[in-house]
Amino acid sequence: MNAEIIAVGSELLLGQILNTNAKFLSEHLAEIGVNVFYQTVVGDNPNRLKQSIEVAETRADLIIFTGGLGPTKDDLTKETIANHIGKQLVQDDEAMESIEQYFIRTKRHMTENNKKQALVLEGAKVLPNDHGMAPGMFLRSGNHFYMLMPGPPYEMEPMFLNYGKQAILDELDTVEKIESRVLRFFGIGESKLETDIQHIIDGQTNPTVAPLAKEGEVTLRLTAKHPSVEEARTLLDQKEKEILDIVGDYFYGYDETSLMEALVGKLAENKQSIACAESLTAGMFQSDMAAIQGVSQMLKGGIVCYSNEAKEKLVQVKKETLEQYGAVSKECAKELAENIRELLSADIGISFTGVAGPDSLEGKPPGTVWIGIAIKGKPTKSYLLELASSRNGNRRRAVNYGCYYLLKQL
Amino acid sequence: MNAEIIAVGSELLLGQILNTNAKFLSEHLAEIGVNVFYQTVVGDNPNRLKQSIEVAETRADLIIFTGGLGPTKDDLTKETIANHIGKQLVQDDEAMESIEQYFIRTKRHMTENNKKQALVLEGAKVLPNDHGMAPGMFLRSGNHFYMLMPGPPYEMEPMFLNYGKQAILDELDTVEKIESRVLRFFGIGESKLETDIQHIIDGQTNPTVAPLAKEGEVTLRLTAKHPSVEEARTLLDQKEKEILDIVGDYFYGYDETSLMEALVGKLAENKQSIACAESLTAGMFQSDMAAIQGVSQMLKGGIVCYSNEAKEKLVQVKKETLEQYGAVSKECAKELAENIRELLSADIGISFTGVAGPDSLEGKPPGTVWIGIAIKGKPTKSYLLELASSRNGNRRRAVNYGCYYLLKQL
Numbered sequence: 001m002n003a004e005i006i007a008v009g010s011e012l013l014l015g016q017i018l019n020t021n022a023k024f025l026s027e028h029l030a031e032i033g034v035n036v037f038y039q040t041v042v043g044d045n046p047n048r049l050k051q052s053i054e055v056a057e058t059r060a061d062l063i064i065f066t067g068g069l070g071p072t073k074d075d076l077t078k079e080t081i082a083n084h085i086g087k088q089l090v091q092d093d094e095a096m097e098s099i100e101q102y103f104i105r106t107k108r109h110m111t112e113n114n115k116k117q118a119l120v121l122e123g124a125k126v127l128p129n130d131h132g133m134a135p136g137m138f139l140r141s142g143n144h145f146y147m148l149m150p151g152p153p154y155e156m157e158p159m160f161l162n163y164g165k166q167a168i169l170d171e172l173d174t175v176e177k178i179e180s181r182v183l184r185f186f187g188i189g190e191s192k193l194e195t196d197i198q199h200i201i202d203g204q205t206n207p208t209v210a211p212l213a214k215e216g217e218v219t220l221r222l223t224a225k226h227p228s229v230e231e232a233r234t235l236l237d238q239k240e241k242e243i244l245d246i247v248g249d250y251f252y253g254y255d256e257t258s259l260m261e262a263l264v265g266k267l268a269e270n271k272q273s274i275a276c277a278e279s280l281t282a283g284m285f286q287s288d289m290a291a292i293q294g295v296s297q298m299l300k301g302g303i304v305c306y307s308n309e310a311k312e313k314l315v316q317v318k319k320e321t322l323e324q325y326g327a328v329s330k331e332c333a334k335e336l337a338e339n340i341r342e343l344l345s346a347d348i349g350i351s352f353t354g355v356a357g358p359d360s361l362e363g364k365p366p367g368t369v370w371i372g373i374a375i376k377g378k379p380t381k382s383y384l385l386e387l388a389s390s391r392n393g394n395r396r397r398a399v400n401y402g403c404y405y406l407l408k409q410l
Numbered sequence: 411m412n413a414e415i416i417a418v419g420s421e422l423l424l425g426q427i428l429n430t431n432a433k434f435l436s437e438h439l440a441e442i443g444v445n446v447f448y449q450t451v452v453g454d455n456p457n458r459l460k461q462s463i464e465v466a467e468t469r470a471d472l473i474i475f476t477g478g479l480g481p482t483k484d485d486l487t488k489e490t491i492a493n494h495i496g497k498q499l500v501q502d503d504e505a506m507e508s509i510e511q512y513f514i515r516t517k518r519h520m521t522e523n524n525k526k527q528a529l530v531l532e533g534a535k536v537l538p539n540d541h542g543m544a545p546g547m548f549l550r551s552g553n554h555f556y557m558l559m560p561g562p563p564y565e566m567e568p569m570f571l572n573y574g575k576q577a578i579l580d581e582l583d584t585v586e587k588i589e590s591r592v593l594r595f596f597g598i599g600e601s602k603l604e605t606d607i608q609h610i611i612d613g614q615t616n617p618t619v620a621p622l623a624k625e626g627e628v629t630l631r632l633t634a635k636h637p638s639v640e641e642a643r644t645l646l647d648q649k650e651k652e653i654l655d656i657v658g659d660y661f662y663g664y665d666e667t668s669l670m671e672a673l674v675g676k677l678a679e680n681k682q683s684i685a686c687a688e689s690l691t692a693g694m695f696q697s698d699m700a701a702i703q704g705v706s707q708m709l710k711g712g713i714v715c716y717s718n719e720a721k722e723k724l725v726q727v728k729k730e731t732l733e734q735y736g737a738v739s740k741e742c743a744k745e746l747a748e749n750i751r752e753l754l755s756a757d758i759g760i761s762f763t764g765v766a767g768p769d770s771l772e773g774k775p776p777g778t779v780w781i782g783i784a785i786k787g788k789p790t791k792s793y794l795l796e797l798a799s800s801r802n803g804n805r806r807r808a809v810n811y812g813c814y815y816l817l818k819q820l
Contacts, residue, residue, distance in 0.1 A: 011622045013446045014631065015437025016592075019429055022451065027425025036423045037458055039451035041432065048447055055465055072604055072621065073611070106798070111605045152623075154803060182426075194482055195521045201483070211482065212421045213562075221424065276714070282700030283693020286714045290692030291802050293768065301720035303713050304686070304696045310711035310754060314724070344720060358703065392701050393564065 001172060002035050004060035006052055008068040008077050009151055010043040020153050021066040025160065032169060033178035034062065044074040046083075053084055057144055062168065067151030069134035071113040078137070078148055082121055085141040089119040092126050095135040102133050121148070127163040131155045138167040145171060179232035180223040183240060185250040186259060186404045190218050196247055200239075207239045217259070217400070218250075252407060259403035260288050266410045267298045267348075275346035276302035277315050277336035279327065280354035280369060285399045300344040305336065315339050326362040328353055330370055330382045337372030338380055349374040350406060352398055356391045366391075369398045373406055381409070411582060412445050414470035416462055418478040418487050419561055420453040430563050431476040435570065442579060443588035444472065454484040456493075463494055467554055472578065477561030479544035481523040488547070488558055492531055495551040499529040502536050505545040512543050531558070537573040541565045548577045555581065589642035590633040593650060595660040596669060596814045600628050606657055610649075617649045626807050627669070628660075662817060669813035670698050676820045677708045677758075685756035686712035687725050687746035689737065690764035690779060695809045710754040715746065725749050736772040738763055740780055740792045747782030748790055759784040760816060762808055766801045776801075779808045783816055791819070 005022050012019055022039040029036050038059065042052045049068075056063045068077030082089050096118035103110040117134040120126055127136030127147075132155035137148040147164055149156045185193060190213035194201060201209055207224035222239050226232035244251055253262040267274060276286050283304045289295055305311040308322055317335045325331040333351050341349025350373055357366025367387035374380040383405050387394045415432050422429055432449040439446050448469065452462045459478075466473045478487030492499050506528035513520040527544040530536055537546030537557075542565035547558040557574055559566045595603060600623035604611060611619055617634035632649050636642035654661055663672040677684060686696050693714045699705050715721040718732055727745045735741040743761050751759025760783050767776025777797035784790040793815050797804045 010620060012433075013436055013449065014440050014620075015433045015435070015446075016622055016629070016631070018433050019449070023422075023425045023428050025425070026423055030424050036425075037453060037455075038462070039423065039429070039449075041449035043447060045447075051469070052448070059461070071601055074620075108599065108602075111601050113605070114601060154799065189518065191481055191521050191524065192518070195523070210420065210424075210484075212426055219426070221426065278693065279711075282696045282709070282711075283688065283714060284697040284700075286692045286716070287694040287697050287805075290694075290716060290766070291805070293801060296716060299692070299716045301689075301692075301714040301716035301724070303724065304693060304711040306696070306700060306706060306709045306711035307754075313754065314711070314713065344717075344723065356700070389564065391703060395697075395700070 001061045001168075002037055002059070003029055003062040003064060004038045004040060004056040005036060005064045005066070006049075006056060007039070007041045007066050007151075008044065008049060009041075010045075010074070012041045012067075013043045021151070021156055024153065024157055025064060025066070028160065028165060029168075030180065032165065032172070033176070034168065034172075044068060044076060046076050046080045049077065049080045050084055053081065061143070062145040062147065064147045064149070066149050066156055069117065069136075069148060069150045071111070071117055071133070075116075078119065078121060081146060081148065085146070087139075087141070088122040090122050091118050092120045092135060094128075095120065095126060098128065098135070099133045124148075125167055127159050127167065129155055130158055130162070136164060138164065140171075176225045176227055177229045177232055178223065178225050179229060179236055180221060181236050181240065182255045183220045183222065183243065183251060184253045184257060185218045185220070185247065186252055186400065188218060188247065188250040189213070193218050193220075193247055193250070197243055200242060207235050209239065209243075252404065259400050259407070261292060263403045263407050264289060264292050264295055264298070266407060268294070270410060272347040272410070273298050273300050273344075274348040274350065275300045275340045275344035277305055277340040277349070277351040278302065279305050279311065279336070279352060280356055281352040281395050281399055281402075282306050284395055285350070285352060285402055288399060300346050302340050302344070311336065315343070326364070328355055328362055328364050328368055328370060330384070333370035333372030333382045334374075334380050335372075337374035341374045341376070347376045348406070350402055352402060354385070354394070354398060356394050358391060367394050369394065369401075371398065371402050371405060373409060375409060378409075381405075411471045411578075412447055412469070413439055413472040413474060414448045414450060414466040415446060415474045415476070416459075416466060417449070417451045417476050417561075418454065418459060419451075420455075420484070422451045422477075423453045431559075431561070431566055434563065434567055435474055435476070438570065438575060439578075440590065442575065442582070443586070444578065444582075454478060454486060456486050456490045459487065459490045460494055463491065471553070472555040472557065474557045474559070476559050476566055479527065479546075479558060479560045481521075481527055481543070485526075488529065488531060491556060491558065495556070497549075497551070498532040500532050501528050502530045502545060504538075505530065505536060508538070508545070509543045534558075535577055537569050537577065539565055540568055540572070546574060548574065550581075586635045586637055587639045587642055588633065588635050589639060589646055590631060591646050591650065592665045593630045593632065593653065593661060594663045594667060595628045595630070595657065596626060596662055596810065598628060598657065598660040599623070603628050603630075603657055603660070607653055610652060617645050619649065619653075626810055662814065669810050669817070671702060673813045673817050674699060674702050674705055674708070676817060678704070680820060682757040682820070683708050683710050684758040684760065685710045685750045685754035687715055687750040687759070687761040688712065689715050689721065689746070689762060690766055691762040691805050691809055691812075692716050694805055695760070695762060695812055698809060710756050712750050712754070721746065725753070736774070738765055738772055738774050738778055738780060740794070743780035743782030743792045744784075744790050745782075747784040751784045751786070757786050758816070760812055762812060764795070764804070764808060766804050768801060777804050779804065779811075781808065781812050781815060783819060785819060788819075791815075
């Protein structure tokens with residue numbers, strides 16, 4: 001089964017929002033072996049939407065629409081599809097009930113235009129919306145399947161995972177199973193990695209091997225097809241071993257595991273606690289860590305020592321260190337890491353100090369970063385980065401490198 | 411001039427990365443009055459790319475491609491376009507020189523496959539790549555304009571802003587000027603706002619008025635067309651006044667100004683310094699603030715008091731407060747805000763404490779958040795939020811509300 005994703009919304013064409021729905025759906029469709037060959041974005045315009053549907057029908061079996069199911073006058077997706085495939089819109093009583101409940105639960109007044117959201121395509125399977133009002137729909141008409149879901153990602157994502165995906169699986173009767181696995185690398189460029197494993201990429205058939213680079217990270221996606229899931233996994237295992245024999249030094253995790261998740265997993269395994277002193281990164285390392293559920297067992301917290309005053313008063317960095325070496329120095333990074341570890345009686349202290357940019361600081365160019373890592377019972381280490389990204393690119397990369405260097409030490 | 415954006419890359423169709431390029435380009439094309447009616451994503455497959463070009467040629471004057479210009483074997487965009495429009499690929503000496511320099515500058519070894527990046531379409535205007543290797547191209551062929559740019563956003567974005575945009579402007583000779591302005595609101599839902607200004611939306615012609623909701627924020631984009639820029643701006647001024655007379659209480663800023671930028675602007679204007687104690691948000695507020703250039707003048711820093719130990723040891727919250735009221739309480743939020751303000755001798759102290767979720771804490775449900783705001787010379791205020799988003803949605807919204815409540819007090 002081949003799919004096309006059509007996101008509907010003038011706000012996408014005006015560049016006001018990112019099309020995260022297309023990424024999310026593509027990823028989850030790939031997992032169940034549905035190939036997405038095209039993603040399209042079209043505005044809240046019935047004629048152009050109709051034209052997009054016609055194009056999609058020539059090249060996809062399944063067309064998934066996101067957006068345009070809301071209460072406002074420019075929400076026209078289901079009306080346009082109803083018209084195109086010759087179906088009526090009928091009120092779904094459960095959806096109506098759910099909309100009324102939504103307003104009661106969120107203690108808001110229900111305006112009249114919200115009722116329009118309870119209309120669904122005649123004969124469609126209704127996909128409940130557990131996080132909003134507009135229900136989704138799935139139906140077959142002629143040779144095509146149509147799935148309609150709302151635009152807001154916090155509504156669409158759970159709807160697809162809990163109802164939409166199964167509706168598609170029920171229609172699939174594939175013989176071949178598709179298994180895929182992503183290998184994640186850090187500290188090696190895409191060209192270098194690809195050159196190192198050139199013979200594997202050139203000789204790829206099953207599994208396929210696809211490289212991708214992003215913010216200092218490189219990933220390889222391996223995808224195997226086989227009637228037996230076990231055999232497909234064995235194919236992946238063999239190819240993975242072949243690759244890691246060559247570039248295993250840079251490997252840090254699988255699939256969607258971020259560097260931070262790999263780090264949190266390792267800290268949990270080791271039962272180690274961590275405290276942080278962040279100047280350059282100003283809380284980004286800790287905030288990223290706290291994004292992961294269950295992290296309160298290891299993250300004691302720390303200090304955002306953005307000013308030198310905070311470095312001295314809160315993290316007790318010596319005045320002489322700041323005067324003699326500056327805030328962006330190996331010495332300052334070392335004291336920050338050691339002091340924050342002691343202040344919070346943690347197993348590990350990590351620090352970030354540097355020049356985000358665009359201006360230089362203390363005569364050091366933007367992108368100069370020192371990372372300090374103090375682990376109980378080990379000598380403190382400091383790492384110098386010379387980054388060349390934007391202000392926030394430098395901060396983001398510093399956080400990634402911090403995760404990577406710490407991981408390597410655990 | 412109407413445009414279509416075609417992003418090329420199987421990693422997009424596999425859902426590995428977000429199509430930020432389409433958003434970026436759409437936004438900047440809208441600014442110069444180029445309408446984007448479609449965005450398309452297609453994989454690294456010459457046949458399907460060719461088919462996408464043919465579809466785009468039926469509905470757009472300008473086709474902008476991103477991606478597929480790199481050194482690897484699956485980068486096929488320029489080869490496919492060359493073939494489709496009947497042009498040769500020729501080496502661009504400046505691009506070749508720039509690629510060689512890039513490897514010298516980044517102290518890396520240049521592999522052979524990188525040379526392919528210096529090939530450009532015969533007769534194209536070359537768009538220099540100041541942040542990477544593959545140059546961009548712009549050319550006219552028949553009735554269409556084609557622009558080719560690399561996929562990585564940190565290469566594509568400066569290329570478009572510094573070279574691509576002007577290349578398009580040189581080809582435009584519009585009579586009508588387009589001016590647009592975004593009004594930003596917080597603390598009011600989309601339905602409520604739309605109902606309140608229904609008569610303005612119903613009667614819209616010039617300027618047009620388009621609402622958009624995102625993470626507790628609602629924006630209205632006003633777009634006016636007029637042969638005179640001044641007149642277009644006057645039309646915007648009039649419509650803005652009409653709208654703010656009704657919903658001005660919720661208005662906080664223009665265009666791309668985030669709540670945090672509005673707050674930083676206000677703090678700079680007032681010359682006020684700020685210190686933060688973050689439990690729930692774990693550094694997100696400070697990290698977001700530090701993303702803005704020049705913030706070191708006001709952001710003293712603060713403490714990420716994720717554990718109760720950090721609340722007591724570092725922010726000196728009384729043991730009795732934590733025992734009697736819990737960490738997620740009005741009393742704790744108040745002490746955190748007041749203490750961090752005093753610890754760093756700042757004008758303002760702000761604190762966040764709450765339950766991110768998915769689990770409850772101290773018998774309080776996920777989404778329960780207390781924000782404390784202590785301003786020198788004023789009584790400390792605390793605000794209760796009852797959010798209903800995901801773990802990180804709750805953290806993000808808490809940061810937004812913190813900005814909003816503080817702004818309202820300044």
